[in-house]
Amino acid sequence: xxxxTSVPRLSPATLEAFACGLFERAGMDADKAASVARLLVQxxxxxxxxxxxxxxxxxxxxxxxxxxxxxxxxxxxxxxGVTAVWDGHYLPGLWLMEQAIACGVERALQHGxxxxxxxxxxxxxxxxxxxxxxxxxxxxxxxxxxEPAARRVAPYGGREALFTPNPMAFGWPADDHPVLIxxxxxxxxxxxTRQLHARGEQFEHPWLLDGxxxxxxxxxxxxxxxxxxxxxxxxxxDHGHKGYGLALxxxxxxxxxxxxxxxxxxxxxxxxxxxxxxxxxAFAGAEAFxxxxxxxxxxxxxxxxxxxxxxxxxxxxxxxxxxxQALADGLxxxxxxxxxxxDWAQRLGVALPTG
Numbered sequence: 001x002x003x004x005t006s007v008p009r010l011s012p013a014t015l016e017a018f019a020c021g022l023f024e025r026a027g028m029d030a031d032k033a034a035s036v037a038r039l040l041v042q043x044x045x046x047x048x049x050x051x052x053x054x055x056x057x058x059x060x061x062x063x064x065x066x067x068x069x070x071x072x073x074x075x076x077x078x079x080x081g082v083t084a085v086w087d088g089h090y091l092p093g094l095w096l097m098e099q100a101i102a103c104g105v106e107r108a109l110q111h112g113x114x115x116x117x118x119x120x121x122x123x124x125x126x127x128x129x130x131x132x133x134x135x136x137x138x139x140x141x142x143x144x145x146x147e148p149a150a151r152r153v154a155p156y157g158g159r160e161a162l163f164t165p166n167p168m169a170f171g172w173p174a175d176d177h178p179v180l181i182x183x184x185x186x187x188x189x190x191x192x193t194r195q196l197h198a199r200g201e202q203f204e205h206p207w208l209l210d211g212x213x214x215x216x217x218x219x220x221x222x223x224x225x226x227x228x229x230x231x232x233x234x235x236x237x238d239h240g241h242k243g244y245g246l247a248l249x250x251x252x253x254x255x256x257x258x259x260x261x262x263x264x265x266x267x268x269x270x271x272x273x274x275x276x277x278x279x280x281x282a283f284a285g286a287e288a289f290x291x292x293x294x295x296x297x298x299x300x301x302x303x304x305x306x307x308x309x310x311x312x313x314x315x316x317x318x319x320x321x322x323x324x325q326a327l328a329d330g331l332x333x334x335x336x337x338x339x340x341x342x343d344w345a346q347r348l349g350v351a352l353p354t355g
Contacts, residue, residue: 007338008355009330016041018353019056022341025348026063028070028092035095043126044331046180047322050191051126053333057340059092059123060348067268068092068122074099077119077259082111085258086118090270093124097273101133101141104277108139112282117253118273119260127169128182128319134277135171135178138286144168144250144274149266152222153186154230156244159213161230165189166250171316172280172293179297180316185247186231193219193231198336207232250274 010018016037023033036059044052062068068090075087084103088096100116107114124130127143134141145168151161167184187207196203197219206215211227215237221229233243253274255261261272280289303312333341345352 007332007335008353009332010353010355011330012041012045012326014353015044015053015331015333018341018345018350019053021350022056022060022344022348023070025350026060026070026344028063032070032092032095035098036092039094039098039125039129041331042132043129044333045323045326046126046129046132046319048126048128048182048319049334050189050195051129053341054337055123055125057337057344060344062122062269067270082107082113083115084117086116087260088118088121088270090120090122090268093122093271093273094130096121097124097130097143097275098133100273100275101130101277104141104275105134105137105139108277108279108282112279114277116273116275117258118275119255119258120266121271121273123269124271124273126182127167128171128180128316131169131171132178132180135173135180138173138279138281140170140172140278140280142168142170142274142276142278144253145271146251146254146261147269147271148251148255148261148264149268149270152190152231153233153247154209154213155247156233156240159209159211159230161228163247163251165231166247168246168250172289174297174316175290175294177320178316179293179314180319182315183234185234185243185250187234187236187243188231190222190231193222197222197224207236 019037019040020033023036024030040053040056059068063070072089072091075089077085077087096118100118104114104116124145127145130143131141146166147164150164153163153165154161165184165186169182171178171180202217206217208216208221208229208231210216210221210229211225233240235242254272258272280286297314300312300314305311342352
């Protein structure tokens with residue numbers, strides 16, 4: 001069990017101000033720093049701790065290397081109203097996505113639907129956090145993301161990594177809280193694999209392939225073995241063609257439609273994005289949408305559970321529970337994340353909050 005006694009429990013607002021200070025002191029524009037800090041902390045409140053403030057030291061390190069660009073503006077490559085392509089020039093991905101969703105919602109409310117492809121964004125964090133921004137404004141959102149410079153997942157039947165986990169999220173508004181579907185083409189993620197390796201632990205199931213294409217529970221094969229292994233696709237050895245199809249689809253949307261991808265052989269940390277925003281009112285109407293999705297939600301939750309102690313829930317239920325608890329009781333970083341944040345605070349001359 002990891003010791004958390006030396007890590008203070010802080011309010012989301014306190015952590016947000018602290019993170020914003022770090023990014024600004026590192027040279028990020030004030031509006032971008034505020035956006036990144038806000039969305040990282042929101043991610044922590046939803047319980048996605050691998051993609052919350054734990055990412056801040058990685059962003060700061062990449063800024064110091066010249067990878068993540070803290071200053072600059074979006075380049076509009078094409079714009080036809082309902083569709084657009086942006087070049088993010090490796091600006092902060094969370095800021096880019098906040099701008100894209102605001103644009104997508106505005107255009108969806110005008111046209112019914114809006115689609116944006118973004119190339120050369122920096123890391124965009126938790127996709128569930130991002131689609132939630134659109135649901136709060138009554139819209140449906142779908143985000144797909146790939147990283148053309150990285151290789152972590154082999155195509156089905158292969159043993160050489162080619163794709164990244166290629167996450168996607170889909171969210172829609174509901175009466176109590178939004179439904180947030182967040183998944184990827186691989187069974188597990190790069191972040192989880194690195195965390196287990198750092199703790200000296202194994203996966204519960206063989207969710208990776210070693211360099212010879214054999215299933216394994218050992219997270220070390222991904223980045224600490226030669227030849228390197230890969231993350232298994234959703235469906236595993238039997239039905240991995242399903243995850244393979246999902247990976248291909250996401251790369252076509254995020255790289256093919258943005259006009260930038262693996263064919264360009266990029267070498268820096270970044271991502272490509274596909275965003276679609278829809279206004280239910282432009283279809284059968286928001287009321288009809290709420291009636292149908294609300295009925296389905298109630299039917300799912302009323303379904304007889306296999307384990308009575310674990311009733312059926314919808315994607316987003318657990319996130320809302322985490323959010324309410326965080327707002328009431330505050331957040332506590334992991335000791336590893338807090339130590340890394342403390343190092344950057346000392347380096348940048350930013351006061352570390354204590355409570």
